[in-house]
Each structure stands twice: as structure tokens, then as C-alpha cells.
Amino acid sequence: xxxxxxxxxxxxxxxxxxxxxxxxxxxxxxxxYRVSVFGxxxxxxxSAACLSHDGFPVVAVDPDRFKVERLAQGQxxxxxxxxxxxxxxxxxxDLLTATHSASEALNATDISFCxxxxxxxxxxxxxxxxxxxVCEDIGKALRQKAAFHIVVMRSTILPxxxxxxxIPVLERFSxxxxxxxxxxxxxxxxxxxxxxxxxxYKPGAIVFGQYEDDTRSIDxxxxxxxxxxxxxxxVPLRCAEIVKYANNCWHAVKISFSxxxxxxxxxxxxxxxxxxxxxxxxxxxxxxxxYMKPGFAYGGSCLPKDLRALTALGRMLNVPTPVLDAMRVAxxxxxxxxxxxxxxxxxxxxxxxxxxxxxxxxDLRESPMLELVEAFLGKGKDIAVYDPNVARDAEGGRxxxxxxxxLLRDSIKEVIAASAVIVIGNKYPGLKDAIEAAGKPVTVxxxxxIEMPDNKSMIYHGLCW
Ligand SMILES: NC(=O)c1ccc[n+]([C@@H]2O[C@H](COP(=O)([O-])OP(=O)(O)OC[C@H]3O[C@@H](n4cnc5c(N)ncnc54)[C@H](O)[C@@H]3O)[C@@H](O)[C@H]2O)c1
Numbered sequence: 189x190x191x192x193x194x195x196x197x198x199x200x201x202x203x204x205x206x207x208x209x210x211x212x213x214x215x216x217x218x219x220x221y222r223v224s225v226f227g228x229x230x231x232x233x234x235s236a237a238c239l240s241h242d243g244f245p246v247v248a249v250d251p252d253r254f255k256v257e258r259l260a261q262g263q264x265x266x267x268x269x270x271x272x273x274x275x276x277x278x279x280x281x282d283l284l285t286a287t288h289s290a291s292e293a294l295n296a297t298d299i300s301f302c303x304x305x306x307x308x309x310x311x312x313x314x315x316x317x318x319x320x321x322v323c324e325d326i327g328k329a330l331r332q333k334a335a336f337h338i339v340v341m342r343s344t345i346l347p348x349x350x351x352x353x354x355i356p357v358l359e360r361f362s363x364x365x366x367x368x369x370x371x372x373x374x375x376x377x378x379x380x381x382x383x384x385x386x387x388x389y390k391p392g393a394i395v396f397g398q399y400e401d402d403t404r405s406i407d408x409x410x411x412x413x414x415x416x417x418x419x420x421x422x423v424p425l426r427c428a429e430i431v432k433y434a435n436n437c438w439h440a441v442k443i444s445f446s447x448x449x450x451x452x453x454x455x456x457x458x459x460x461x462x463x464x465x466x467x468x469x470x471x472x473x474x475x476x477x478x479y480m481k482p483g484f485a486y487g488g489s490c491l492p493k494d495l496r497a498l499t500a501l502g503r504m505l506n507v508p509t510p511v512l513d514a515m516r517v518a519x520x521x522x523x524x525x526x527x528x529x530x531x532x533x534x535x536x537x538x539x540x541x542x543x544x545x546x547x548x549x550x551d552l553r554e555s556p557m558l559e560l561v562e563a564f565l566g567k568g569k570d571i572a573v574y575d576p577n578v579a580r581d582a583e584g585g586r587x588x589x590x591x592x593x594x595l596l597r598d599s600i601k602e603v604i605a606a607s608a609v610i611v612i613g614n615k616y617p618g619l620k621d622a623i624e625a626a627g628k629p630v631t632v633x634x635x636x637x638i639e640m641p642d643n644k645s646m647i648y649h650g651l652c653w
Pocket of ligand 1: 226227228229230231232249250251252255303304305306318321322325342343344345377378379380381
């Protein structure tokens with residue numbers, strides 16, 4: 189039966205028999221794992237409810253007496269549509285218990301999910317006190333447990349926290365070694381309150397952070413979500429940790445950007461919702477992967493000019509445009525970042541591959557690569573340039589530049605031969621081969637994410653990778 193999953197339909201659900209129609213039940217033979225959920229807040233309660241609904245025995249752990257008592261009776265300690273029905277059913281089928289005791293929970297389960305809070309400190313830094321405490325509690329219980337146990341962080345934690353805090357504390361208090369004596373993984377939670385259960389069963393993505401070669405923990409997590417029908421992305425721990433922040437910051441950018449466009453629209457008597465509907469209808473360039481690859485600054489004849497015009501309009505209308513203003517600052521900083529990277533290579537002979545604002549155009553207007561070349565030219569560096577689309581002489585085209593023309597070489601090979609450091613702005617055929625065949629040590633500063641050349645004497649720096 190096809191039923192739309194949304195908070196309204198979940199909230200109006202009368203009993204679990206109805207809820208059962210929403211979700212694919214997991215095959216009984218896959219219900220091998222028992223899960224303890226540390227932290228019975230929004231994330232922990234939803235995890236506990238959904239796991240037990242799927243047939244996995246769950247033990248919830250929290251120091252809060254009210255929450256443990258509620259859960260032990262199959263009642264929801266927080267408000268979330270559909271949660272009460274799932275918890276009550278789990279209680280009736282003996283799939284959910286609750287306790288204050290970490291060791292009781294560890295002994296009764298194979299995997300522990302850590303869903304404790306990670307609030308902000310006064311200065312904005314992340315407060316990891318609860319993470320440290322829960323790891324200490326689990327570590328002490330792990331010391332007493334002979335069987336292999338898997339610890340999965342689900343709290344939102346900054347990149348490096350699992351390796352620098354979670355694992356050291358677990359190892360210190362358990363006397364065991366992560367990856368060998370017990371498993372560790374990171375599994376970020378993407379739920380939104382009010383649609384949390386629907387989000388659990390229809391996630392946009394599932395991400396697992398793997399610790400070194402601990403595939404056993406990842407396999408266990410895969411078994412827990414196998415019925416959801418979304419293939420998990422298995423990435424290194426730090427990558428999974430920052431994906432969660434990138435997601436939420438992206439959402440914040442989208443909201444503030446839309447609001448800013450809305451404020452300008454209102455000042456010009458335009459319906460902002462029509463504007464954003466039209467913007468979102470373009471799934472090729474707007475709501476897509478386009479422009480979403482970390483790299484060098486934007487440039488060209490449109491983006492810088494149009495950003496200036498809209499922010500100037502904002503000033504005229506007395507509508508602040510902090511998000512759009514920040515783009516210009518960020519773009520300038522990215523050019524400075526590239527410049528610093530080239531400077532730190534410490535060479536006098538610098539080669540630039542591609543100086544138009546992107547490959548396959550001859551447009552040099554507001555090209556950040558040209559800005560970079562001019563900066564080093566101004567410092568008296570010995571510059572060579574390869575760009576097949578830039579004119580060599582005044583008759584060659586409208587992008588002839590008197591100060592650049594003498595620097596142009598006919599091939600990438602010639603630029604490499606004349607330079608100690610190569611700055612790659614655009615990708616061209618033959619680039620990888622030319623670096624591989626350099627026949628001398630060469631430093632590569634990559635602003636375009638080229639295919640990695642196989643050259644042992646190359647020193648390689650990617651701009652933001
Ligand atoms: N709330 C959301 O919508 C949401 C969504 C995705 C991710 N997250 C992240 O998930 C984490 C949890 O968020 P939340 O909103 O569920 O937090 P919460 O504050 O609602 O719940 C945290 C729970 O952890 C318990 N706790 C503290 N120390 C403990 C310990 N040593 N052992 C066991 N339990 C302990 C607390 O008593 C509390 O019940 C945070 O890192 C948050 O950023 C939250």
C-alpha cells in the first residue's frame with residue numbers, strides 16, 4: 189500500500205497496526221543485533237523507537253529519571269508525531285527497556301548508539317562534556333564485558349572528535365583497543381524534529397564513518413538499515429563528522445539567501461515565492477551539483493558584476509544584503525589563499541596553466557587567475573603562461589593584453605620547462621602527461637582538481653583538498 193509519509197499522517201495514526209503499513213518490516217533473520225541507545229533526547233528516542241519498531245531489541249539509557257520511567261512504560265518523554273505509538277508497541281512486544289545503568293545496557297546489547305547532547309559553550313565552541321562522560325561510562329562497562337561490542341557515535345561532533353576524544357576515552361576506561369577489541373563508527377543523524385520518524389525511514393542519505401579497517405562495525409550498521417532501501421555512503425570518520433556540519437550550514441545558507449532575496453523582492457513589489465519557485469525549477473544549474481565543487485574563486489563577466497549590482501540595489505532600497513556581501517569577501521579570500529600557497533612554494537619561476545576564468549572560453553574579464561598572474565608579475569617574478577584561448581598579438585582577438593602576451597608559451601611542456609612551480613587554473617588535454625614527463629622536480633599548485641599525475645619528484649598542493 190502506498191501511503192504518503194508526513195508528520196500529519198503520522199500524527200493522526202491511531203495505532204501501530206496503521207504505522208506498520210508505512211514501513212517495510214525487516215526480515216526476522218536480520219534482527220541479530222541488540223542496540224543500547226545512550227541519551228533519550230530527540231535523537232535517542234526516535235532511534236530507539238524506530239529500531240524497536242523494526243524488530244531490534246533496544247535498551248535506552250539516560251541519567252534523567254523522568255525519561256527512563258516514561259520509556260520503561262512505553263511512553264514518549266518528548267513530543268514527536270508518531271513516537272508514542274511506536275514506543276507503546278515496542279513496550280508491549282518487550283522490545284524496549286530503559287535503564288540508568290551503562291553496564292546493564294552493554295551486557296544486554298551488541299551495539300551502543302551515543303545520542304547525547306553537544307550544545308554550544310558561551311564562545312560558540314562545541315561542548316563535548318556529555319560525549320566525554322558517556323564514553324567514560326561505556327568504557328568502564330566495556331572493561332567488564334568479554335564479548336565484542338560496537339560503539340556508534342550519533343551526536344553531532346566536529347571532525348576529529350571521534351579519533352581525538354571518543355576513542356582515547358573509551359580505550360582509557362576499558363583498557364581495550366579500538367578496532368581490535370571493540371568496534372567504533374560514526375553515524376550522523378539527519379532527522380528534523382516534527383518529521384523525525386518519516387526522516388528515519390525516508391532519509392535523503394545515510395552516512396557511516398569508518399574507523400581505519402573496522403568493517404565489522406560498518407557491516408553491523410548496514411544490517412540495521414538494510415530494509416530502508418538507501419545505500420549508505422561509507423567514508424572515513426572525519427569525513428562523516430563534517431558532512432553533518434556541511435549539511436546544516438548549507439541549510440542555513442539556503443534559508444538566509446532565500447530570505448535576503450525575499451527582502452529585496454518585497455522592496456520592489458515582487459512576489460518572492462514566485463521568484464524562488466522559478467529559481468528552484470532549474471534543476472540543471474540551480475538545485476543541482478553545479479557549482480558545488482570546492483575550488484578556486486568565481487570570476488567572468490557575469491557573477492561579479494551581477495552580485496555588485498544586486499547588492500548596490502539593496503543599499504539603495506535600504507535592504508541589507510549580508511549574505512550576498514559575504515560572497516565577495518569569500519571570493520577575495522580564496523584568491524588570497526591561492527596567492528599565499530604559490531608564495532609559500534618560494535620559487536621565482538612560476539608557470540600558469542589556464543588564465544581565462546574557465547577552460548574553453550577566451551573571456552578574461554574579472555578572471556581571478558589573471559589577477560593572480562598580475563600579482564606575481566608585479567612582484568617581479570619570472571612568469572610563463574599557457575592558455576590556448578588568449579591572443580598572442582593585437583590582431584589575434586579582443587582578449588589581447590600587452591603585458592600578458594610576451595609571457596605566453598605554445599605548450600604546457602614549455603611552461604613546465606620554464607618554471608619551478610606550476611599553478612593550474614584550468615584543465616587541458618595532455619596536462620597530466622606533461623607533468624608526468626617533466627623530467628625535473630616540479631611543484632604543482634592545483635586550483636582545478638586535476639587528475640593526479642604519477643610523478644615521484646612532484647610536490648603537490650591542492651587548493652582546498
Ligand atoms: N534534535 C535534533 O533535531 C537533532 C538532529 C540531528 C542531530 N542532533 C544531534 O544529536 C545529539 C543529541 O541531540 P538531542 O536533541 O537528542 O539532545 P537532547 O538534549 O534532547 O538529549 C540528550 C540526552 O542525553 C542524555 N545524556 C546526557 N549525558 C548522558 C550520559 N552520560 N549517558 C546517557 N545519556 C546522557 C540527556 O539526559 C538527554 O536526555 C546532538 O549532538 C545534536 O546536535 C540533533
